[in-house]
Amino acid sequence: MSEGREPATERVIESKRIFEGSICALRVDTVMLDSGRTATREIVEHDPVVAMVPVEADGTVVLIRQFRLATGEVMLEIPAGIVDPGEDKAAAAQRELREETGLRAEKLTQLGEFFASPGFLTELMTIFLAEGLEPAPLDADEDEDIVVQRVTLGEAVRLVEAGEIKDAKSVAGILLAARRLLA
Amino acid sequence: MSEGREPATERVIESKRIFEGSICALRVDTVMLDSGRTATREIVEHDPVVAMVPVEADGTVVLIRQFRLATGEVMLEIPAGIVDPGEDKAAAAQRELREETGLRAEKLTQLGEFFASPGFLTELMTIFLAEGLEPAPLDADEDEDIVVQRVTLGEAVRLVEAGEIKDAKSVAGILLAARRLLA
Numbered sequence: 001m002s003e004g005r006e007p008a009t010e011r012v013i014e015s016k017r018i019f020e021g022s023i024c025a026l027r028v029d030t031v032m033l034d035s036g037r038t039a040t041r042e043i044v045e046h047d048p049v050v051a052m053v054p055v056e057a058d059g060t061v062v063l064i065r066q067f068r069l070a071t072g073e074v075m076l077e078i079p080a081g082i083v084d085p086g087e088d089k090a091a092a093a094q095r096e097l098r099e100e101t102g103l104r105a106e107k108l109t110q111l112g113e114f115f116a117s118p119g120f121l122t123e124l125m126t127i128f129l130a131e132g133l134e135p136a137p138l139d140a141d142e143d144e145d146i147v148v149q150r151v152t153l154g155e156a157v158r159l160v161e162a163g164e165i166k167d168a169k170s171v172a173g174i175l176l177a178a179r180r181l182l183a
Numbered sequence: 184m185s186e187g188r189e190p191a192t193e194r195v196i197e198s199k200r201i202f203e204g205s206i207c208a209l210r211v212d213t214v215m216l217d218s219g220r221t222a223t224r225e226i227v228e229h230d231p232v233v234a235m236v237p238v239e240a241d242g243t244v245v246l247i248r249q250f251r252l253a254t255g256e257v258m259l260e261i262p263a264g265i266v267d268p269g270e271d272k273a274a275a276a277q278r279e280l281r282e283e284t285g286l287r288a289e290k291l292t293q294l295g296e297f298f299a300s301p302g303f304l305t306e307l308m309t310i311f312l313a314e315g316l317e318p319a320p321l322d323a324d325e326d327e328d329i330v331v332q333r334v335t336l337g338e339a340v341r342l343v344e345a346g347e348i349k350d351a352k353s354v355a356g357i358l359l360a361a362r363r364l365l366a
Contacts, residue, residue: 002330002331003332004330005330006257006330007248007250007257007328007329007330007364008250008328009250010250010252011240011255012252016271018201018202019201019202019274021207021211021225022223022225023225023302023303024209024225024227024303025200026202026207026209026227029252031252032312033326033328034328035325037325037326038204039326040205041252041253042205042206042207043250043252043253044207044209044227044253044304046300046303064189065189065190067190067191067192067193067260068211068298068301068302069193069195069212069214069224069226069304070224070226070227070298070301070303070304070305071298071301071305071307074189074190074192075298076244077301080302094267105273109260112343112344112346112347112349113252113353114348114349114350114351114353115251115258115305115348115349115350115355116260116299116300116304116351116361117229117299117300117304117351117352118253118255118260118350119206119251119263120206120229120253121227121253121299121304122253122254122298123232123300124254125351127262142218142220143216143220145190145191145216145217146190147185147186147187147188147190148185148186149186149240152188160295160359161295161359161362163295163296165297166296166297166298167297167298167301168195168298168299168308168351168352168355169295169351170297170352171295171297171355172355172358175355175358175359175362176343176344176354176358179276179344179358183312
């Protein structure tokens with residue numbers, strides 16, 4: 001816990017692939033530390049995702065509700081989805097926005113980019129502010145059941161602070177949008 | 184993408200455990216959808232984590248830098264760690280704060296709680312504001328090399344907005360702390 005120096009990096013000396021799934025993969029790496037000791041790192045690989053804070057002309061935010069098996073509950077989130085291999089992030093954002101909310105954005109502005117859980121997960125999340133919204137529905141993923149819920153941006157911030165929006169990308173995205181739009 | 188109704192839930196009809204690691208586990212569930220179709224869900228299980236925004240009396244925030252193999256880079260983050268089985272979250276926060284920064288907090292206030300990536304990951308993150316800091320070091324995890332970096336809260340917000348802090352819990356935690364302390 002010293003200050004002012006560079007933390008040591010880790011060199012992978014062995015990597016074992018455990019699982020290759022359709023949305024994630026898992027490997028177990030053995031790393032060599034600066035001390036000469038070795039350590040094991042469980043790493044989950046996940047493709048990058050895009051998420052959007054869609055804000056209508058009157059300031060309304062378009063959120064979605066869906067059941068999430070991993071959390072066991074229906075969650076209120078900003079629209080999001082996995083970037084297809086080779087797909088441009090802005091194109092992925094438009095596609096997911098059309099599939100999940102039926103809207104296309106005239107203007108996308110990047111609000112932030114961060115890793116979901118850098119201790120073990122490769123998933124990178126890019127958040128866009130989506131403005132100039134107009135109807136342009138695309139067929140939704142038939143494995144998902146998504147319900148749109150509109151709230152004001154101020155109400156979205158209140159839902160974040162009250163713990164009713166409890167999804168990391170949504171918390172970060174809504175607070176970043178509020179800093180920009182509710183000055 | 185209709186509005187005003189409840190999204191359908193999913194019923195697990197088969198669950199296959201693929202991996203049991205020391206920090207995560209992986210299962211593949213088959214679920215029955217409302218439509219009568221079935222779908223596959225890859226679910227990564229991870230214990231809950233706590234993270235702290237430690238703010239000193241003069242408004243300085245205590246951040247940490249460490250190499251993250253999953254992202255391949257040294258990252259600037261708020262202190263955090265996994266809650267041990269049966270451990271109280273506030274106790275886990277104090278333990279991790281002492282291990283990673285050498286400080287104990289007289290006062291912990293919950294700022295937020297959210298899932299890191301609810302589409303496939305069970306990891307729940309609880310964020311505390313840590314105030315009334317005083318030296319009380321605990322031995323650090325010998326597998327980790329952590330360097331402390333102090334910045335003002337205003338500078339932390341700038342680092343978030345500039346994309347130099349790119350960790351979901353740190354982005355959310357710093358913005359929640361700023362809403363409370365920089366009114």
